[in-house]
Amino acid sequence: MIKAGIVGGTGYTGAELLRLLAVHPEVEVTVITSRKEAGKPVSELYPGLRGKMDIAYSQPDDDVLATCDLVFFATPNGIAMNSVPKLLEKGVKVVDLAADFRLSNAEDWKQWYGIDHACPEMLAEAVYGLPEMNREQIQSAQLVANPGCYPTAAQLGLLPLMEKGLVEGNIIIDAKSGVSGAGREAKVASLLCEVSESFKAYGVPGHRHLPEIRQGLGRMAVNTAGAFGGELVFVPHLVPMIRGIHATSYVSVKDHSIDLQALYENRFRDEPFVDVLPAGSHPETRSVKSCNQCRLSVHRPQGGDTVVILSVIDNLVKGAAGQAIQNMNIMCGLNETAGLEAPALMP
Numbered sequence: 495m496i497k498a499g500i501v502g503g504t505g506y507t508g509a510e511l512l513r514l515l516a517v518h519p520e521v522e523v524t525v526i527t528s529r530k531e532a533g534k535p536v537s538e539l540y541p542g543l544r545g546k547m548d549i550a551y552s553q554p555d556d557d558v559l560a561t562c563d564l565v566f567f568a569t570p571n572g573i574a575m576n577s578v579p580k581l582l583e584k585g586v587k588v589v590d591l592a593a594d595f596r597l598s599n600a601e602d603w604k605q606w607y608g609i610d611h612a613c614p615e616m617l618a619e620a621v622y623g624l625p626e627m628n629r630e631q632i633q634s635a636q637l638v639a640n641p642g643c644y645p646t647a648a649q650l651g652l653l654p655l656m657e658k659g660l661v662e663g664n665i666i667i668d669a670k671s672g673v674s675g676a677g678r679e680a681k682v683a684s685l686l687c688e689v690s691e692s693f694k695a696y697g698v699p700g701h702r703h704l705p706e707i708r709q710g711l712g713r714m715a716v717n718t719a720g721a722f723g724g725e726l727v728f729v730p731h732l733v734p735m736i737r738g739i740h741a742t743s744y745v746s747v748k749d750h751s752i753d754l755q756a757l758y759e760n761r762f763r764d765e766p767f768v769d770v771l772p773a774g775s776h777p778e779t780r781s782v783k784s785c786n787q788c789r790l791s792v793h794r795p796q797g798g799d800t801v802v803i804l805s806v807i808d809n810l811v812k813g814a815a816g817q818a819i820q821n822m823n824i825m826c827g828l829n830e831t832a833g834l835e836a837p838a839l840m841p
């Protein structure tokens with residue numbers, strides 16, 4: 495059994511890790527931290543875990559975490575980077591659900607996250623954990639940067655076109671998220687009265703997922719003659735639902751000889767967690783609720799140059815905890831789908 499630790503086990507992604515790992519056949523959660531709830535059994539906060547997860551929260555402590563084989567950081571940005579060097583030195587594998595190791599350039603990190611990076615020398619070692627893009631690198635990684643939720647939905651939708659160098663000009667990503675994307679910490683902006691029966695965009699001048707998506711698209715295009723040099727526009731929106739991300743991406747593909755449906759189906763045929771829907775389909779966020787799937791469809795409206803890709807994920811699962819477990823499975827040589835086979839909740 496793999497001994498796993500979770501730092502930040504009271505938050506939404508930490509709790510989702512617990513829910514999924516409770517039925518993982520090869521993993522035992524041996525450490526789970528919370529500064530505020532240390533000493534309490536996890537089932538006291540999350541009664542759904544009663545009888546499934548018999549463990550109590552403890553204060554974060556790097557020496558205790560070093561007793562694990564792998565540690566998940568489900569903490570705010572800027573926390574994991576203080577502990578990662580010590581854990582890696584002790585041979586512990588790490589999957590960071592936050593953004594500490596997502597950007598390969600420390601200057602970019604400072605610009606978008608507002609603090610100096612605590613271990614910039616580790617950025618080159620970290621592997622970006624989007625298995626559909628770079629599974630082989632993840633297999634040998636000791637440190638994986640789990641992608642952001644919006645970047646996961648957007649990048650999976652654009653991957654087949656970017657890899658083939660088919661995108662000409664700019665890319666527009668119009669994305670919507672449920673409120674759990676903002677985390678469990680109490681904030682006025684997340685109150686029921688603030689978010690229900692309303693709908694708004696935010697972060698239009700520049701959201702921190704923008705550099706992450708741009709970096710990912712650049713890597714996808716690296717083997718094509720026309721690496722992506724266009725403008726990237728990313729506009730996130732908050733929608734009054736709890737879970738789910740819907741990303742609509744608009745790109746120009748002037749080559750009309752491409753069979754887009756076949757391109758997408760062939761690219762993702764062997765991917766256990768990407769489902770290309772039949773031509774003309776519109777994926778719904780509820781079709782991925784609580785499961786590790788990305789469902790997508792590709793359209794060329796009225797046969798024009800503009801291609802529209804619709805992509806949905808559950809932000810807490812394929813957008814966070816599920817993808818983190820997928821990465822752990824790959825890093826530890828386990829079956830990639832272990833613990834992640836459950837279909838979506840219905841309704």
Ligand SMILES: NC(=O)C1=CN([C@@H]2O[C@H](COP(=O)(O)OP(=O)(O)OC[C@H]3O[C@@H](n4cnc5c(N)ncnc54)[C@H](OP(=O)(O)O)[C@@H]3O)[C@@H](O)[C@H]2O)C=CC1
Pocket residue numbers: 501502503504505506507508527528529530531554567568569570571573591592593641642643674675676677678679809810813814
């Ligand atoms: N919510 C989502 O949809 C997604 C979130 N993410 C990322 O995952 C990370 C966790 O997100 P989420 O679960 O939503 O966040 P929450 O705010 O819900 O939870 C944060 C957790 O971190 C702990 N924590 C906070 N500060 C510290 C600290 N200084 N040291 C140790 N533990 C700390 C908190 O517990 P306590 O204060 O008791 O210690 C809590 O358990 C974030 O970086 C987020 O950006 C990524 C993709 C999607």
Ligand SMILES: CC(=O)N[C@@H](CCC(=O)OP(=O)(O)O)C(=O)O
Pocket residue numbers: 591592593641642643644671672673674675676677703730732
């Ligand atoms: C709805 C909402 O507020 N979403 C968050 C993004 C989700 C998240 O946690 O960010 P990471 O994926 O980078 O970790 C936001 O826009 O800040």
